[in-house]
Amino acid sequence: MTRLKLMREEEVPEGGFVGVKAGGKQYLVTKVDGAISVLDGKCTHWGGPLRMGKVVEGSVRCPVHGARYDLRTGELTKQVGIPLIGKADDLRRYEASMEDGDIYIEV
Ligand code: FES
Incomplete structure (x- = not known):
């Protein structure tokens, strides 16, 4: 682990x-009600x-085809x-x- x-x-x-x-990878750091979450920074569709x-x-909307992910959990x-x-x-x-x-x- 690093x-x-x-x-x-x-x-x-x-x-x-x-x-x-x-570490060579994109992440998304979010804050909701003061709680920090760290999510993958690339859309699971086409990246x-x-x-x-x-x-x-309350979600981040992908700029490519519009998929949305919960800012807190990463759930679609x-x-x-x-x-x-x-x-x-x-x-x-x-x-x-x-x-x-x-x-x-830790990754
Ligand atoms: S690449 Fe994100 S919705 Fe298609």
Whole structure:
């Protein structure tokens, strides 16, 4: 296991997210009701860059085909909007830990 430092907690807006690259991979760091979550930064459909998405009703909306993922859990909340181009699945969520205001994950 490798411990990765992602960012400072105060850099993450309440009810929103920040994309960050660490260890060669993209992550999405979210904050809902003050709780930090760390999710995969690539859409499970075709790998869309979720850091460029928008917050819609507590979810991040993929900018490519519109799949949505719960900001807190990574659960798929809305399937891809176009039939016949495959389906998205839940995003992976990582256990985050805090130390002196810094956010870490183990990968
Ligand atoms: S790449 Fe995200 S919905 Fe298709």
